[in-house]
Amino acid sequence: MYKKLSACLIALLLVAQPLLLAASATAEKAPRQMQQFTSNRYTQADDRGRAVPNANASVTDFDRVAENEHLILYVHPQSLAIKVKNKHTGYVWSSTIDQMENYRLNQSWKDFVDSAITIDYLNRQGKQMRESLISNGSDVKIEPQPNGFIADIEFMQANIKMRLSVELTESDVVVKIPAAHIQESKHTKLVSLQIYPFLGATFEDAVPGYMFIPDGSGALIRYDYEVAMESPYTASVYGHDAGYVAPPNETDLNPEFSASMPVYGVVHGVKQDAFLAIIESGDMYSQIMAYKAGLSTDFNWITTKFNYRYAYKQPTSRSNQSGTAIDAYQAEANRFDIGLQFKVVHGDDADYVGLAHSYQAYLKDRGVLTEKQGTNPLLRLEFLGAEMKEGLLWNSVVSMTPFxxxxxxxxxxKQEGVEDFFFIYKGWYKNGLNGSLLKKFPFEKKLGGKSEIRDMTEDLEQQAVQVYFHTDYLKSLQGSAGLFNSIEYAKQINSRTIQAMRNELGYYYVPPKDALELAKQHADKYKDYGMERLAVDSISSQVFSVFNKGKQATREQNKDLSLETINVLGGGHADKVALYQPNAYAWGTTDKYLDAPLSSSGYLYVSDTVPFLQIVLKGYVDLYSPFMNFSSNQKEELLKLIDYGTYPSFYLTKESSHLLAKTPSRHIYTSEFSTWKNEIVHQYGVIQDSLGQVRDASIVSRDVLSPGVVAITYSNQTTFIVNYTDYPFTHHNITVEAKDFAILKGDQYRDPVNQ
Structure with a gap:
């Protein structure tokens, strides 16, 4: 599939040469066939030729309150709107719109745009109302600080008080609202608030650039993208809180990704000016919202909404046989500090790659990302041991891959030259994968006994093959034999059991406190059987509030319990735990990220899909793809792995998958090892020759040279040119064949637009 490079190109690989990414690079292409590569499944070329108008640069009526080497901060004394001037470029970031009378905004929108804070609250009749800071002449008292200001605010109509602080720290603007300074009145209750929602807003397509959203691997909403937005992008950070809102049923062919990273970004002119917003605290109760021009207003804007009270459905009777329910809100507010950090960047850092580098540096500074200790395998092979088979009177077990x-x-x-891989073994416990998800021991006897599993682990250790044993303490299949020791399922605020559908199967969830206790009970047994490494499902990707009597816990508390569970199972060693699609707060607990997304959710208003997640993690946490044997286009998916710095994965069994037809794993339609062995060997060879050269390197840059052709440069001066198209791509006397890639070595990377 991937032809060897010509002798000329091989010579280039052996002798380090600069990579010259020139704008004159051409591709042989037919426009009709190339249209797919301008879709939002791919990344588009940037428009770097347009100057960015500094449309909101006026500081008239603003007070200059802080300045450092990089930034100047201005504040309006009544609205608390801010303007931040980047001293390196002269560009002014504004939280408001200058000359607002020139735009189609009614008074409510003008108040919203101009105000530092807008709140939603419940009045004494329980009706939800909205008040912006300047709507009713709020009482504002500003106190200057060495690097910014503090403002005490009283919303006059809502009679709610809070304190806002804004501070410059190097190249950052830090915004905070501490929980201790929020005061509600006797008759009004705070529901939510938004801070500086129009910071970085742009009018229609007047500014070249885009908004970055943390959807899947990452996605862009370009300002000049012609597809209209019919509803805003709204994503609860780390997914919806299932303690209030039932989890979405994953029955769609293209399910939505949750926002696993508490970040978003704004770019005004690629390689000109940009900022990354990081939700430092309050992330558990936040939503990222993006609006495109044409939806509500003529402006593009993106912000964070912080939720102090969630709405939920309360059944009108204990049995709820009628199915009727009333809308209700939490009686007690969520208590959390708000912390937002806006990292202002410019020049080469002002694109999604630079924003990913900013987030990476932020995580390194806080010890979440650390240098890798040792080198991880290039291939993940996940085997299904046993599965429960549904019967008319009783269930049985199907053995798919014995110990x-x-x-x-x-x-x-290894005889085929595949040396660098690891196994995950799931469904090893009694009754198989979905028969008893919580009760791990004893082993399923159809797979073998205690001596067989010890022999297996010792044999694989002698072959230098790591094996991770799959485990899940957070969810249990409905009707399975998973609960014991008086554990009850997690409950929502309305006393309903938390449950969800996945692959047409219903699951119940367990309180994280009980999950931790189960993990502690099993920790010694894992050690006794030589099961030193575990692949932990669910607990790092799902976090929710729990309302069981005597076990009430907030989302924040359950996050901490989940991290403690991972620590117990891994013995505090990140290399002993692999995690499935972990949220950002769990990245520091593992060195293997499983099922790394290679796409976004495919919203129509999204213009590009980008590997933001991979750029952040590559070189610190190794990423492994969803299962390649379920891909409809193996060749293109393998190219994407090279593009995204992600290693391949396969889901396998010894027996034919047709035996799973009447089991909860009936969606597995092809998995037999003998069927996929040759493809595994082939893909391993391709990955070894490509990503094997950048194992511990990080991604430095990524450029679209032509629709469907991408250049990715790593910190060890290795560059891949990936050609997704059906036509050869010629670049400086180097031809990359259709659906192929080339590897170049060089001492420097040069931007194609600046050639």
């Missing part, structure tokens, strides 16, 4: 099969598979692969 003693794995060492044989490892030996077969």
């Amino acid at each position: 003693d099969a794995l060492p044989g598979f490892a030996d077969e692969l």
